[in-house]
Amino acid sequence: MSALVEINDLTKYFDIGQDQIVHAVDGVSLSINSKEVVGLVGESGSGKSTLGKAVLGLHDKTSGNVSFAGQVLPQKYRSKDFQSRAQQMQMIFQDPYSSLNPRMTVGEIIGEGLKLNKDIDAEEISQRVDHWLSLVGLSAEHKSRYPHEFSGGQRQRIGIARALILEPDFVVCDEPISALDVSVQAQVVNLLAELKESMGLTLLFIAHDLSMVRYISDRMAVMYLGGLVEVGDADDVFFDPLHPYTKTLIASNPEADPESERQRVSTTIQGEIPSPVNIPAGCRFANRCPEAMSICHGTTPTLKKPSAAMVGNESKENRRVACHLFD
Amino acid sequence: MTKPLLRVQDLHVEFATHGGTVHAVRGVSFDVKAGETLAIVGESGCGKSVTVQSLMGLIPMPPGQITKGSAELMGHDILSSKFIDGQDIRGSKVSMIFQDPMTSLNPTMNIGSQIAETLEVHRGYSRRKAFNRAIELLELTKIPEAEKRAKQYPFEFSGGMLQRAMIAMAIACEPTMLIADEPTTALDVTIQAQILDLLKDLQQETDMAIVLITHDLGVVARMADEVLVMYAGQVVEKGPVDDIFYRSAHPYTLGLRGAMPSNDPQNNQQLTAIDGSPPDLFSPPKGCGYHPRCPNAMVLCNQRAPVIESLSEQHWSRCWLHHADSEQRPQGLYFRPSAAQPNRTPEQKGTSQ
Secondary structure, three states: OOEEEEEEEEEEEEEOOOOOEEEEEEEEEEEEEOOOEEEEEOOOOOOHHHHHHHHHOOOOOOEEEEEEOOEEOOOOOOHHHHHHHOOOEEEEOOOOOOOOOOOOOHHHHHHHHHHHHOOOOHHHHHHHHHHHHHHOOOOHHHHHOOHHHOOHHHHHHHHHHHHHOOOOOEEEEEOOOOOOOHHHHHHHHHHHHHHHHHHOOEEEEEOOOHHHHHHHOOEEEEEEOOEEEEEEEHHHHHHOOOOHHHHHHHHHOOOOOHHHHHHOOOOOOOOOOOOOOOOOOOOOOHHHOOOOOHHHHOOOOOOEOOOHHHHOOOOOOOOEEOOHHHO | OOOOOEEEEEEEEEEEEOOEEEEEEEEEEEEEOOOOEEEEEOOOOOOHHHHHHHHOOOOOOOOEEEEEEEEEEOOEEOOOHHHHHOOOOEOOOEEEEOOOHHHHOOOOOOHHHHHHHHHHHHHOOOHHHHHHHHHHHHHHOOOOOHHHHHOOOHHHOOHHHHHHHHHHHHOOOOOOEEEEEOOOOOOOHHHHHHHHHHHHHHHHHHOOEEEEEEOOHHHHHHHOOEEEEEEOOEEEEEEEHHHHHHOOOOHHHHHHHHOOOOOOOOOOOOOOOOOOOOOOOOOOOOOOOOOOOOOOOOHHHHHOOOOEEEOOOOOEEEOHHHOOOOOOHHHOOOOOHHHHOOOOOOOOOOOOO
C-alpha cells in the first residue's frame, strides 16, 4: 500500500493577540494510505478539526508540509489552488445546518462543484446531480428545494453528495455524524461506508464517538493537545490501548451494556485538557497522567514503535505510541 | 411496595403553532422511586424533554398546554396552577440541570451568588451564609479552589466546570428528585465520565431520585435502574435496565440498539439503520407511531394504535407483536425481529404506506 496523503511535522499556531499563541496542531506526522479510513479521535480542543482543515488547505500551515500522491501541497492556498485541488480532496462538515447556503437550492449546492470545475453543460450537470441525489437516498424532485426543508440527516446527505460529486480521492469527514440522532447516524455511516467501497475513497474520519470510529476505521489516531499520542490498527488501539491517555479515553466511553457497566472500575482522570496557549514542557499529558514519571515532565516523548520489552514480541507493525513508558 | 416519589399518569402536552397543533406528548405514565434513576431515552423530537419540562412548570403557556393527565409528587398535584405559578417545589424539592450549562447560567452574576440565590429564596439564608454554603457545594461537586472559583463568572469556567456548578446549584436545597436533561451531551467522554460518577456519588449519599434524559444508550446502561423508551410522544417500552438491554422487545428499541456499533471485538456486524425519520406530530399517525419505519409492521399497525402488553411484572411494550393473540408471541416472549430477519417478509411488505 502506498501513502496517498503524507502529513509531515505539520504545525498550525493561531496568534490570538497579547503575545499569546494557541498551539492548535503541534508537529503532527501521519501518513494515510490509499483506500484507507483513518479515524482521528480526541477531546474537543485537541486540534483534530484544525488538523483536518490544515491538511486540505482551509488553514494556512505554520510549518511542516502535506503531500498528496507524492506532490507537496502549497503552504498557503490561493484560490486557484483550491480550484485545482477540489477534484482531488473534499471535506464533509460537522454541522449540516450552517454548512449549506440557505439561499441556494439543493441542486445548485450539489452541482456547484461541477459547474466550476468541469467543462460540461447544464444538462449533464443536472443529470449527475439527479444521480447523486439517488445515491445518497434522496430523489430528483428534492433538487429545487432549499436546505431548510430538510431534516439534519437529509442535510448531511446533501453535504455528502456535494463533497463527492467531483469524485475526489481523499475526503476529510469532520464529525459528520455528531449532530445527528442515533438511528440517523447509522444511516449516514452506512452510506459513507458504501460509497467508500464503490468509489475507492480514502477518508480521514474525525469524531469523538470512539465506538463509531472503531466501527468505520482501519486505523485509529489519538490526538491530545495538538499532538498525536497513539496510532495503530483500530481494533488494537480500541481493545489494547497503550498510552495512558488512550486508556482513559477508552475507559470513559460508555458501553451500551448494563452488565459490563456495573463491573466497570472507575478510572476517570481528574481535571481537564489544559489550555493550548501554555503547553506544558515534556509530555503534554504528564500533569494528568496516573503513571507519570520524572522524565515525563522534562522530555517530550516522540511517536515511535513501542519497545518489544514493554509490549512483547507480538507488537503490531502499525503501532506507534508517544510515551516514555514504552521507550 | 413503597409509594413512588413521583407518579405521572396519562400526560398529554400540546403546542399551538401557526402550522397547527403539535401533539408533543401523547399519554405518558411513569413512576419514580426514591434513590432510583429513571432514564428516558429517545431521539430528538420524541417528547422526552417536554415531558419533564411540563412537570417542572417550564412549558410556556400559551402556546403550550397540558391537556390531560396528572402528576403527583409526594402527594401534591404539581400540575395544578398553584404549583406551576409558585416556586414551592421547583428548586427545593425537585431541581433540574440542563444540557447546555453555558446558556443556562446568568453571565452577569458570579457562580457563587447564582448558587446562593437558590438558598436565599427557598431557605431564607442570609447572603453571607448562602455564599459560604455555595462554596461548600462547589467543593462537594469537586471543583478545585472552590473559594476562588465561587467569585468567578461563567465565562471563566470550562463546560465541565459549568456543569458541576449547575449540579451544585441543583442540589443546594437537597432535592428529593433531580431531573437531568441531557447533562453530558455537550461534554467530552472523559468529562462525561466524571460528571456521571459525581451524580452517582451524590445519589448514594442523599438517596435522591434522578430522572435522566438522554439519547445515549451507553449513558443509560451506566446510570439507569429503570428505562422508558419514547417515540413520537409515547412510551413504547418500559422496564428495568436489564430487560431493556438484554430482553429488548419493541422493534424501535431493537432498532436503536442495532444502530449503535458494538464494542465486542468478535462482532463486526453491519449497523442496521432505521430508515426514514420520525413522524410529524402535527398529525400523529392513527396507528402505531413507529409503523412507517418498522421492519415488522403489519396491516393492523397502520390502523389501530397498539396497547400496552406486559412481558413480565415490570416490563412492557406497546406493540402488536406482543399481543396475546399475536402469532409471533408463542415463538418466544421476546421477539427479536430485526436481527433475525433484516428484510420484511412479502406479506408484511406494502403495509407501511
